[in-house]
Amino acid sequence: MKLAKKDWFFIILIIAVFGGFWAISGEVKTKKVPHDDAHKRFYDAFNSGATKIDLDAQCPSCHFEGPGGIPFPKEHPVKPADGPMRCLFCHKFKSK
Ligand code: HEC
Ligand code: HEC
Incomplete structure (x- = not known):
């Protein structure tokens, strides 16, 4: 043929x-947002209607560069210096 x-x-x-x-x-x-003590309240807030944009703004309270913060990997695609980060746009919630 x-x-x-x-x-x-x-x-x-x-x-x-x-x-x-x-x-x-x-x-x-x-990587998805871990379903653990540190992140559970974000799952709860999201399930009760909070927008991802509002929740994104709260991630840097623990995830920041410098002493006491949870550092980002060196190859992280965006840096805090780039401005507000849309964490939940890339890091999804686990489905259960
Ligand atoms: C109360 C402090 C705290 C807040 C607020 C917080 N995190 Fe975390 N996050 C942690 C800690 C501690 C770890 C590392 C240990 C772990 O996996 O829980 C972590 C790890 C992570 C990881 C890596 C998981 C993996 O598999 O390695 C992602 C992704 C993440 N957080 C996303 C977020 C996002 C998105 C937000 C905002 C919605 C957020 N975190 C808010 C404390 C926090
Ligand atoms: C443009 C997409 C994007 C955005 C926005 C983003 N990340 Fe990431 N992040 C990644 C990628 C890709 C990795 C590499 C490792 C992976 O597969 O998760 C990563 C890795 C991480 C890790 C390390 C995970 C591990 O244990 O290897 C953490 C913690 C994390 N991000 C947290 C955040 C937080 C908190 C925000 C918002 C302040 C954020 N990220 C915004 C794409 C993104």
Whole structure:
């Protein structure tokens, strides 16, 4: 069977769609917010309707650079110096 031009188009389309899923699934590999004593109140607040943007603003009370803070890994994609960080945009809540 000889592949016509439109068959190739279809094959490439399928590869592109699967590539897209793969790229999206890679994103959610970023570590999730731990469900522990330090973070439980954020789960509770979120489940009672708080917006992620409001909650983001509270993360730096523990997560900051310097003495007493929980430092970010060196390769962290954003730094506190870049301005307010949308933590929960990248670090998702666990689903249970
Ligand atoms: C009361 C202090 C405190 C606050 C507030 C806090 N964290 Fe944390 N966070 C910690 C501590 C301590 C750790 C390291 C130990 C652990 O995993 O709980 C940590 C670890 C993490 C980790 C890494 C988890 C892992 O698997 O390595 C992520 C992601 C995280 N926090 C996100 C957040 C986000 C997002 C917020 C704001 C919604 C937040 N934290 C607010 C104390 C805090
Ligand atoms: C643009 C996306 C992005 C944003 C915004 C972001 N992070 Fe991260 N963070 C990452 C990535 C990617 C890593 C690398 C390790 C991983 O897979 O979690 C990381 C790693 C971490 C770690 C170390 C996890 C570990 O144990 O290896 C902590 C703690 C953390 N982030 C907390 C935060 C907090 C708190 C905020 C908001 C102040 C924040 N992050 C904002 C993407 C992001």
